[in-house]
Amino acid sequence: MGTGIMALDSLLNSPRKLTRGLLDSHLVESLLTPNPVERYVGMIDPVWSRRDVRAKVVAVERQTPRSVTLTLEPNSNWNGFEPGQHVGVTVEIDGRLTTRFYSPAGAAAGKGLELTITRHPGGKVSEHLADIAAPGMVVGLSPAEGEFTLPSTRPDHLLLISGGSGITPVMSMLRTLCAEGHDRPVTFLHFARTPQDAIYARELQALGEAHANLNVVTVFTREGTKPQHLTRATLKSICPDYLAAETYVCGPNALVDAAEKLWKRDRNADRLHTEPFTLPEPTVVAADATGSVTFKRSGIAVENDGQSLLLQAEQGNLSPRHGCRMGICHTCVCRVESGTVRHVRTGEVKTLNNELVQICVNAPVGDIEIDL
Numbered sequence: 001m002g003t004g005i006m007a008l009d010s011l012l013n014s015p016r017k018l019t020r021g022l023l024d025s026h027l028v029e030s031l032l033t034p035n036p037v038e039r040y041v042g043m044i045d046p047v048w049s050r051r052d053v054r055a056k057v058v059a060v061e062r063q064t065p066r067s068v069t070l071t072l073e074p075n076s077n078w079n080g081f082e083p084g085q086h087v088g089v090t091v092e093i094d095g096r097l098t099t100r101f102y103s104p105a106g107a108a109a110g111k112g113l114e115l116t117i118t119r120h121p122g123g124k125v126s127e128h129l130a131d132i133a134a135p136g137m138v139v140g141l142s143p144a145e146g147e148f149t150l151p152s153t154r155p156d157h158l159l160l161i162s163g164g165s166g167i168t169p170v171m172s173m174l175r176t177l178c179a180e181g182h183d184r185p186v187t188f189l190h191f192a193r194t195p196q197d198a199i200y201a202r203e204l205q206a207l208g209e210a211h212a213n214l215n216v217v218t219v220f221t222r223e224g225t226k227p228q229h230l231t232r233a234t235l236k237s238i239c240p241d242y243l244a245a246e247t248y249v250c251g252p253n254a255l256v257d258a259a260e261k262l263w264k265r266d267r268n269a270d271r272l273h274t275e276p277f278t279l280p281e282p283t284v285v286a287a288d289a290t291g292s293v294t295f296k297r298s299g300i301a302v303e304n305d306g307q308s309l310l311l312q313a314e315q316g317n318l319s320p321r322h323g324c325r326m327g328i329c330h331t332c333v334c335r336v337e338s339g340t341v342r343h344v345r346t347g348e349v350k351t352l353n354n355e356l357v358q359i360c361v362n363a364p365v366g367d368i369e370i371d372l
């Protein structure tokens with residue numbers, strides 16, 4: 001016991017002598033028992049962890065009044081990301097750990113991890129970070145995930161389209177392509193509400209001037225006499241051969257829906273890759289709101305009010321695991337023992353029998369039993 005305390009004193013008083021190898025050793029852990037190593041090392045270096053991915057904010061920039069750009073330095077557990085993927089960012093707010101998902105905006109092989117977070121009214125994490133993020137702040141990270149990524153063999157012709165804060169994953173794609181010296185045609189079309197809302201505007205202009213193969217166009221949706229949207233005419237004027245381009249779209253639902261309709265009508269849906277970053281206002285289908293939702297493990301049943309399974313679980317005082325709340329991260333997946341669900345975005349109806357479902361984007365149709 002005495003040896004353990006002396007060893008601990010000497011370790012804590014000489015933090016520079018702590019080596020990763022020593023900290024990983026079972027010997028140190030046993031010296032500190034019953035207190036975990038993590039807690040003591042955390043006093044010296046809050047980013048260090050044997051298993052968890054953590055990152056320190058090293059720079060903060062406010063590019064627009066509604067956004068904050070953070071440069072993070074992750075610890076050695078971070079395995080990087082593919083351009084277009086997203087990561088969970090965990091912060092402590094009012095004593096509770098809360099996670100939200102954001103897409104890195106930097107080049108995949110770039111130094112550090114850049115996240116641009118737009119403040120959403122009522123968005124706990126986005127408001128917290130927009131208000132108080134400062135160099136030195138430490139956040140938790142989940143490994144990067146997501147299939148909205150460029151293929152490893154880069155396409156000959158690319159069209160990248162974004163709206164609002166949906167610019168981050170396609171900005172990452174663009175920066176990655178530029179860093180790789182990609183020299184085939186790329187069109188980058190960004191929709192921002194006004195010039196004041198245009199994130200990365202200066203950098204996009206500079207990239208367009210520096211790369212002959214890159215055509216950058218920004219459309220301001222709330223300037224001029226009538227709102228601007230994604231239409232076939234817009235596409236033809238900006239990228240006349242857009243049907244031949246591999247196309248990546250990230251933005252609000254209206255933008256993603258417009259793209260999906262256009263590409264479907266052109267029978268070209270295989271070339272379109274989309275990632276919405278907001279859910280439409282959940283519409284409750286009155287005919288679906290019958291019967292009850294039974295949370296079997298918790299022994300709770302609520303009347304089915306037609307909202308998503310996640311919302312109904314929360315209204316029943318349950319706290320299911322979740323992240324993005326918009327069908328991207330799969331953190332909320334639960335097993336439906338029996339019942340039918342409607343996808344709140346696509347409207348697709350599925351009858352499930354012991355199958356997994358994302359509860360944030362599926363609402364029950366009549367009676368349902370779920371393993372929660």
Ligand code: FES
Binds near residue numbers: 324327329358361
């Ligand atoms: S919470 Fe992310 S998919 Fe449901």
